[in-house]
Structures are given as C-alpha cells and as structure tokens.
Amino acid sequence: MFLAKVYISLKPMVNDPQGLTIKQGLHTLGFAQVSSVRAGKYLEIQLDAKDQLNAAAQVKQMSNQLLANPVIEEFRFELEEIPP
Amino acid sequence: MFLAKVYISLKPMVNDPQGLTIKQGLHTLGFAQVSSVRAGKYLEIQLDAKDQLNAAAQVKQMSNQLLANPVIEEFRFELEEIPP
Numbered sequence: 001m002f003l004a005k006v007y008i009s010l011k012p013m014v015n016d017p018q019g020l021t022i023k024q025g026l027h028t029l030g031f032a033q034v035s036s037v038r039a040g041k042y043l044e045i046q047l048d049a050k051d052q053l054n055a056a057a058q059v060k061q062m063s064n065q066l067l068a069n070p071v072i073e074e075f076r077f078e079l080e081e082i083p084p
Numbered sequence: 085m086f087l088a089k090v091y092i093s094l095k096p097m098v099n100d101p102q103g104l105t106i107k108q109g110l111h112t113l114g115f116a117q118v119s120s121v122r123a124g125k126y127l128e129i130q131l132d133a134k135d136q137l138n139a140a141a142q143v144k145q146m147s148n149q150l151l152a153n154p155v156i157e158e159f160r161f162e163l164e165e166i167p168p
Binding site: 034062 | 085091092093103106109110113115117118119120121122123124125126127128129130131132133142145146149150151
C-alpha cells in the first residue's frame with residue numbers, strides 16, 4: 001500500500017484570483033509583509049501497487065487524466081510506502 | 085524573503101465529500117486500486133521576515149486566523165529562503 005501526496009498548482013503565467021483574494025485578506029488582517037499567494041490543491045491518495053515504480057506511474061496517469069488540468073495546472077507528488 | 089508552502093487538510097475524523105467524489109471518478113476511469121482520497125488545499129506564500137523563526141511564527145498565525153479552519157482542518161508548512 002502506498003500513500004501519494006499530490007500537489008497541484010496553477011502554472012506561473014496563469015491568473016490566480018483565489019490567491020489574490022487570500023493575499024488581500026491577509027493584508028486586511030495586518031500581514032502586510034506578504035507579497036504573493038498562489039492557491040492550489042493538495043490530495044492524499046492511498047493506493048495498492050506492486051512496487052514504487054508502478055505506484056508512481058499510476059499517480060502520474062491519474063493526475064494527467066483527472067486530478068489536474070494539464071493546460072493550466074502543474075503537479076508534483078511524493079510517494080511513501082505505508083503498512084496495509 | 086521566504087517562501088512558505090502550506091498544506092491544509094481536513095482532520096481525519098471529518099467527512100470529505102470532495103475526496104469521495106474524486107475517488108469515485110478515479111474508479112470510473114479504471115483506477116480500482118485506489119482505496120482512499122482526501123482533498124485539501126495547498127498554498128504558496130511569499131513573505132518578508134527578518135529570519136526563519138519570525139517567518140514561521142507569521143505563517144502559523146496566518147494559518148490559524150485565515151487560511152485554515154482550526155475546528156475541522158489541520159495544517160503544516162515548510163519554509164525556504166528565496167532571493168528577494
């Protein structure tokens with residue numbers, strides 16, 4: 001059993017209204033030293049796979065097919081083996 | 085200048101309809117080996133601070149005040165120094 005931690009964020013050139021809104025919220029709360037906020041998604045996925053290589057291939061395929069929008073988003077992930 | 089990577093996820097006991105929906109979507113696409121999906125948020129925040137300790141204190145305060153809902157969510161973060 002593997003645990004994949006998938007981080008999905010907008011590509012640097014893509015406009016991020018959610019991040020801008022969070023930044024304004026932080027400024028309103030007094031955190032004036034914040035210069036940029038980018039918002040993304042974080043997923044923890046448990047999956048069965050015969051080895052780490054196979055698990056990585058599956059997570060990559062899932063991310064491209066469903067989890068991320070490859071046109072505007074990029075993703076990275078970490079894998080760790082967990083007891084079943 | 086520091087870059088904080090903040091990971092916000094629902095506490096383990098909290099129901100996660102978004103994660104369940106993603107799991108069902110993955111099953112529909114043929115990824116039957118996925119047993120659990122938990123959805124969360126991922127934020128990249130650039131901020132000015134005089135040192136790493138001060139930056140960490142700020143990010144913790146921001147997370148508790150605005151970024152995460154401490155009742156149902158938990159957060160963790162990483163800090164790295166970046167050139168201004």
